[in-house]
Amino acid sequence: MLGRTYESQTCSVARTLELVGERWTLLIIRDAFLGVRRFGDFAERLGVARNVLQDRLERLVDAGILAKVPYQERPLRHEYRLTDMGRDLWPSIVALLQFGDKHLAPPAGPPMLLLHRGCGGELDDRRMCQACGAAVDLKQVEAVAGPGGARLPAEPVAA
Secondary structure, eight states: OOOSOOTTOOOHHHHHHHHHOSHHHHHHHHHHHTTOOBHHHHHHHHOOOHHHHHHHHHHHHHHTSEEEEEEETTTTEEEEEEOHHHHTTHHHHHHHHHHHHHHTOOTTOOSEEEEETTTOOBBOTTSBBTTTOOBOOGGGEEEEEOTTOOOOOSOOOOO
């Protein structure tokens, strides 16, 4: 069985896996890109045990991938927002999504589509718009439910 850390590995992939290489962690990051910010919303969407969710959120905050930001004073409540470091994971999340769409999608098709806000074209495997050819970054993407039926939150992250 592999240990939790990869200290013997001199490799950026191994160091990145120490931060994000766990199932719930990647799904939290995915949902953060889709606009989920509050603990209860993560818990409801993911169906993860609350103690596991709290642990993963704390690790992501400690690593600098998410920032814990107060949104209410009485009682004090926080939301979790992607940092610049967290937003840098977007290409990796897109690559995992597209791999799953290509090799593991349900018969009805992909559960979620990533569209270029400028023209509505789908992204290709290089994050280029298939309709107009533009290079598309996170701010220019809209996530919509695909034919495979994803349940998306109302407000995807734009930046």
